[in-house]
Amino acid sequence: MKKSFIYGVAVEGNNFTDREKETRRLKQDFENGQNMILISPRRMGKTSLVRKVQTLVDTKSIVTVYMDIYDCRNEYEFYNKFAASLMKQTAGKAEAVIKNIKEFLVRLSPTLSFGPDPNNELSVSLGITPKDYSPEEILQLPERMAAKMGKHIVVCIDEFQQIGEFPDSLKVQKKMRGIWQLQNNASYCLFGSKKHLLTNLFQSKRMPFYQFGDIMFLQPIPTEDWIPFIRQKFEEKKMSISDALIEKICSTVQNQSSYVQQLAWNVMLNTTKKADEATLETAIEDLLNQNSLLFLQQIENLTAYQMNFLKAVAKGVHTDFTSKEVLSTYDLGSKSNVSRIKTVLTQKELIEKTPNGIVLTDPVFELWFTKEWCE
Ligand SMILES: Nc1ncnc2c1ncn2[C@@H]1O[C@H](COP(=O)(O)OP(=O)(O)OP(=O)(O)O)[C@@H](O)[C@H]1O
Ligand SMILES: [Mg+2]
Structure with a gap:
């Protein structure tokens, strides 16, 4: 059976419920060049939301660049990802990426490669070291590129709390903030899931990124939005589920997006025609079993x-x-x-x-x- 509910990865299209208000607000921020900070507990839907807004903005005037820095352990790993994402995502074809690099990072001789699969993404390895470029030069790239392209660039950085782990993190943050806040043609959408780390980065007066942008705490998707979403998925499979049972699915997991979809999927797997209380009980047990190994590790x-x-x-x-x-x-x-x-x-x-x-x-x-x- 094709999966009716998707969880654990960013979702799009008909796996994404409306989130209309948040989408509108974020889109406006993108269009107005407003810096933006998006915070929520894990698996609530940040990445999906930002990805969705990326597809909605007018590409004639705005270019969005998305990067996930979960694997960057220091300043220059970050600059490499930052620069490579900019080079790639502001260009369409490989030739345009090369042109970008020749124009904006003249001192480099990068390697470009394609994966074995012809549809595979182009991988760009710039190998930037402090000898090639200073942090300031790299951090200036979005502004320079935007000015040259005659467009606004929105740089979206996922798992941004990672910068708090860099050696000399405060110094790095100061450089970033100092340069980014003066840019007119580039703006930033910074987001992540480690709430206590992010809150510290952005809400503590002592920290460089204090009041850098609009802070948005992403709220759970309300039950009234989940009801039509889940009901329709059941109908597509010629099954039925009552509103009351959907409400119970939502309340069981306190409307945490990923768990709502996972539990709904468990319910569906245990349903032949009509979902009922007993189905939900079994589905919850399955949910606990599916997660118990992870939870055991967490308390080990x-x-x-x-x-x-x-x-x-x-x-x-x-x-x-x-x-x-x-x-x-x-x-x-x-x-x-x-x-x-x-x-x-x-x-x-x-x-x-x-x-x-x-x-x-x-x-x-x-x-x-x-x-x-x-x-
Ligand atoms: N708008 C939405 N509609 C329906 N389901 C959603 C929506 N947003 C998120 N989800 C559910 O939550 C899951 C996680 O979404 P996503 O990866 O976007 O969240 P995240 O907050 O970026 O998570 P992480 O904390 O792991 O980075 C998705 O796989 C999906 O099941
Ligand atoms: Mg995410």
Whole structure:
């Protein structure tokens, strides 16, 4: 059976629900040259949204360049990806890429290659080192290229929190900010999923990227948008599902986009004609099993205190962890111990702070953890 629901990778076309408001806002920002920061928990749909907006802008006046820097470990790895993406994506054919490089990066002799498959993407390896080009020259590229092309360039950088991991990160960030903020023909859409890292990069007054652009926290897709989406997928397979059951799918995973699609798919696999409560129960069990290995890895090295803290949160404690009662009921050690636990679990992205206190980050982890560890 062809998959009706897609999860874990960026989606497009009829696998993408509307997200109309966000699409419109991001598109406007692209068109107005407004710098933009997009933050959300994992697997909520950032990449899909940015990809979608890329297809909507008027290519006569705007060129969008997309890069994912998850694998860049230092400044120059970043510059190489940055420059190569610009060279490639502002050009159509290979000849145009070469022309770009000759024009904008004259001091290089790059290697270009195609994968074995004829449809395979052109791979550009520039090999830029500090001897060839300074950081400033590379960071200026979008502006220079845009001016030359007579278009506006929007540079979209996915998993941007990665720059926080570079050696000498603060210095690198200062250079970037200093140069990018003066550009008139290029703007930036920076996004990623490690919420606590990104929030630190953009919302802390001490940091170079403070107030660099509009910050948008991507919200979950509302249940009323999921209902027609999921119902239609079932109808295409000559199956039916009630609105109430779709609502339960959404609430079970707290509307986290990827899990909604994964759970809906599990439900469909267990349905012959009409999905019902029993189908959903089985589907949820499948969902927990599919993710349990990953969850086990995530808690593998936790200390007893850290586990106890997770248990407290799973059982509904969200604030006042240092009160006598919570400390002793859940065996969390001393007050100062609690703050250390919080730091570690936040870094591991198992918990996060919300206006209502501390919660578990991942809704399915929460279900799994409650079932396995809190009974
Ligand atoms: N607009 C949407 N409509 C329907 N499903 C969506 C939508 N956006 C995201 N999803 C679901 O969420 C999954 C993850 O989407 P995507 O990769 O865009 O998210 P992300 O926030 O970039 O994730 P990551 O944190 O891994 O980078 C998709 O595979 C899909 O199942
Ligand atoms: Mg992504």
